[in-house]
Amino acid sequence: xxxxxxxxxxxxxxxxxxxxxxxxxxxxxxxxxxxxxxxxxxxxxxxxxxxxxxxxxxxxxxxxxxxxxxxxxxxxxxxxxxxxxxxxxxxxxxxxxxxxxxxxxxxxxxxxxxxxxxxxxxxxxxxxxxxxxxxxxxxxxxxxxxxxxxxxxxxxxxxxxxxxxxxxxxxxxxxxxxxxxxxxxxxxxxxxxxxxxxxxxxxxxxxxxxxxxxxxxxxxxxxxxxxxxxxxxxxxxxxxxxxxxxx
Ligand SMILES: NC(=O)c1ccc[n+]([C@@H]2O[C@H](COP(=O)([O-])OP(=O)(O)OC[C@H]3O[C@@H](n4cnc5c(N)ncnc54)[C@H](O)[C@@H]3O)[C@@H](O)[C@H]2O)c1
Numbered sequence: 001x002x003x004x005x006x007x008x009x010x011x012x013x014x015x016x017x018x019x020x021x022x023x024x025x026x027x028x029x030x031x032x033x034x035x036x037x038x039x040x041x042x043x044x045x046x047x048x049x050x051x052x053x054x055x056x057x058x059x060x061x062x063x064x065x066x067x068x069x070x071x072x073x074x075x076x077x078x079x080x081x082x083x084x085x086x087x088x089x090x091x092x093x094x095x096x097x098x099x100x101x102x103x104x105x106x107x108x109x110x111x112x113x114x115x116x117x118x119x120x121x122x123x124x125x126x127x128x129x130x131x132x133x134x135x136x137x138x139x140x141x142x143x144x145x146x147x148x149x150x151x152x153x154x155x156x157x158x159x160x161x162x163x164x165x166x167x168x169x170x171x172x173x174x175x176x177x178x179x180x181x182x183x184x185x186x187x188x189x190x191x192x193x194x195x196x197x198x199x200x201x202x203x204x205x206x207x208x209x210x211x212x213x214x215x216x217x218x219x220x221x222x223x224x225x226x227x228x229x230x231x232x233x234x235x236x237x238x239x240x241x242x243x244x245x246x247x
Contacts, residue, residue: 003223003224003226004228005027005030005032005083007032008031008082008083009083010081010082011074011083012034012036015037017047018191019087019184019219021047021215023219024036024051024054027083027226030223033053034055035054035074036048039061044058057073061114062114072121075125082133084118085134085222086134086135088114090106090107092150092153092154094151095151096151107154107156107157108153111154111160112156112164119179130175131178132177133225134180135179135182138182138183140184140244142157142162143247149186149199158183162183162237165179165235166237169234173234180225181237181238186213186242187213189215200212207241207244213242
């Protein structure tokens with residue numbers, strides 16, 4: 001399904017592969033321009049070349065200074081940026097007793113502070129330009145304390161993204177800025193490719209639809225939130241999880 005992005009430019013983190021790539025693809029297929037920001041510069045460039053109407057920039061979402069530098073460059077290089085979609089994230093799987101201070105700090109820095117800094121870097125620009133749409137990617141782990149794949153640090157970072165999304169929605173609304181988040185569950189991407197057959201079966205047994213998602217499925221919900229079709233949707237946390245959370 002295509003969403004209309006004609007004449008729109010969207011910045012997407014983590015779009016070199018997986019869910020983010022499908023989002024960038026949907027933006028381009030909808031007639032828009034995709035700015036792919038990813039740590040993996042080579043893959044990001046390949047993705048941009050494959051998609052056409054797309055450019056790639058290297059970014060480290062774990063480095064706030066780098067995020068602000070890259071975003072300053074991006075925002076001054078295009079006539080207008082309309083949408084920001086924050087997909088980049090890392091998984092964390094140690095049992096709670098094995099979560100080191102370093103692991104905790106890294107996961108929170110990339111998954112939560114990275115999303116904060118991306119939002120913070122575009123918020124004044126959106127204020128000056130009459131608004132804009134932000135979509136963040138959380139996870140069912142942020143709602144149910146982890147348990148499908150990610151554990152405590154991951155669940156905490158993704159729960160933080162939900163709180164941040166609602167706060168930006170509340171404060172940004174008066175400037176025409178909307179902020180929504182999508183919570184995927186098990187999705188077939190490079191992030192989940194290392195799961196054993198046994199772990200896959202176990203996770204799938206908890207999903208009412210009885211299967212994992214294809215990356216295009218959460219991407220569809222993200223694209224809806226990013227599009228004008230969701231013009232009055234703000235602060236919504238959408239589950240794309242096959243029926244796990246049911247809230
Ligand atoms: N795949 C799932 O089952 C699943 C489930 C729930 C939520 N999610 C969330 O969806 C998002 C995308 O997941 P995916 O499965 O497509 O992951 P993925 O690992 O396949 O892709 C993630 C992308 O983010 C990039 N990235 C990682 N760290 C980065 C950093 N510091 N700076 C910039 N880019 C960085 C990677 O290079 C990669 O291109 C993540 O936030 C993840 O937590 C995924």
